Amino acid sequence: MTSALALAVGATVAATLPAAAESSPLLNQGMLEAMQHDLGLTADQAVQRVAAETKAGTVEQSLRAALADSFGGAHFAAGQAKLVVGVTDAAKAAEVRAAGAEPRFVAHSANKLDSVVSRLNQDQAPADVSGWYVDVANNRVVVNVQPGQAAKAADFVAKTGVDRGAVSVVEAAAKNEPLYDVRGGDAYYMGGRCSVGFSVQGGFVTAGHCGRTGTATQGFNQVAQGTFRGSSFPGNDYAWVAVNANWTPRGVVNNYSGGTVRVAGSSEAAVGASICKSGSTTSWTCGSVQAKNQTVNYAQGAVTGLTRTNARADRGDSGGSFISGNQAQGVTSGGDLAAGIIYFQPVNEILGAYGLRLVTS
Incomplete structure (x- = not known):
């Protein structure tokens, strides 16, 4: 056995630390299929x-x-x-x-309608007004407001001084919320900080020592993100988080150079192969696969079946992506930081344990 350190920041669980689509001149295969499905x-x-x-x-x-x-x-x-x-x-x-x-x-020029929107943009709308836009087909600006609150919208429009004849107030129940992407290597929080491993359908995989089943997570931006639906540590060091509707799992890994690396599958790399890691502390680092089926003795107990590398990592990188080429390899577990040895939990074992499907791009 090897004594090592798990790499979560502030986690209470650990004391320390498919195939690409074809393309065509007008639209790619993925868009073609989506148009058939969604537009009939x-x-x-x-x-x-x-x-x-x-x-x-x-x-x-x-x-x-x-x-x-x-x-x-x-x-x-x-x-x-x-x-x-x-x-x-x-x-x-x-x-x-x-x-x-x-x-x-039509009665109103496009320039006029755009100017109405610009004027509305200059004032603070009531909370019950969910937004406004140019309705080109009906040659008007539509102001949406929650049901029963039309008077508030009308008052807002009147105070801006725009041509009321160019505006229609429409009541519609709405709750606007921003949407975010789930990417490998990005930070997430759960009382401490860890890193996303790889996107799966409905969420992402990460390290088990980052959180117990039922633990809530917040994304890189501290916005509510999801919940640990499964977690195993020690023995294993894997988990998966189901995200809410505001988060979209993407088949990419953050390369921390302003771009991403696409994930095409999860074919296992050989010992000696080059491998890179993405994590929220040390960003993007690379090394090579040194050994497989490694048993590591953490303070919390032994973890078996890990892969050993010399790609640098540190606290907070836990759960982050290990990728070789465009093939997902595993999620960061821990290591001997002084010796430059870092271990990861193979991703295919995680997918199999929870019946998950890797998101690819």
Whole structure:
């Protein structure tokens, strides 16, 4: 057995520390499949629609410049596969038709509606007002407000001094919340700090000594993130966290150089192979695989089946990603920091233990 140190920061559990999609000129295979599933299109219909939309985008930009203040916005009518262009000057209709679009007379120019939005942006809206936007198809600015609170929205609009005739107040129940990505190597918190290993469907895998089952987590930004749904330490050193709807697991690892490394699978690297680690303390470090099936004796008990490396890590890197090429290898467990020896828990064992599916990109 080898005596070592687990690498969580402040954790109460430890005393110390598939296949890539094909591409096409118009849309890749993943987008094609999503359009078929979500929009109810056949493959041919999806390709034809994207081609029509691409052409419509070019025509819109051209007419926006040509019509200037007479341009009343444009939208793609999917049912007719046609670009509909608003004009405030009926004399411009022929120019729109000549460009291959369908003209529609409207009361307000796009510039005016955008200026209304800009003016609304300058004032603090009541909490019950959830947002506002230009509704191009109906040539208006829509202000959304919680049901029963229309008067508050109307008062807000009136105080800004914008043209009330260009604004519609619409009641709609809404709770807007920001969305965040789950990436390997990013920090998360649970009373201490650890690092994300790899994204799985519904969450991410990490080190078991970072938290017990039921422990709540916050993301790198200290926003509520999820809950440990499974954890094993000692004996093993693995866990998985189920994230809430505000977090999206991504098949990437933070390289701490302003970018990410994609995760394509989890084929195991051989002893001697190069390997890199991503973690929230020491960022991105690399070394090589030195041994497998290592038993490590931590103060809390022995952990078996670990892989030994010489990629540098420190407290807070626990749970972080070990990756070789674009293949996920495991999550940081601990090590002998003075000797430069770091161990990781193989990821395939974690996936199998909890029946999880690795998110790839």
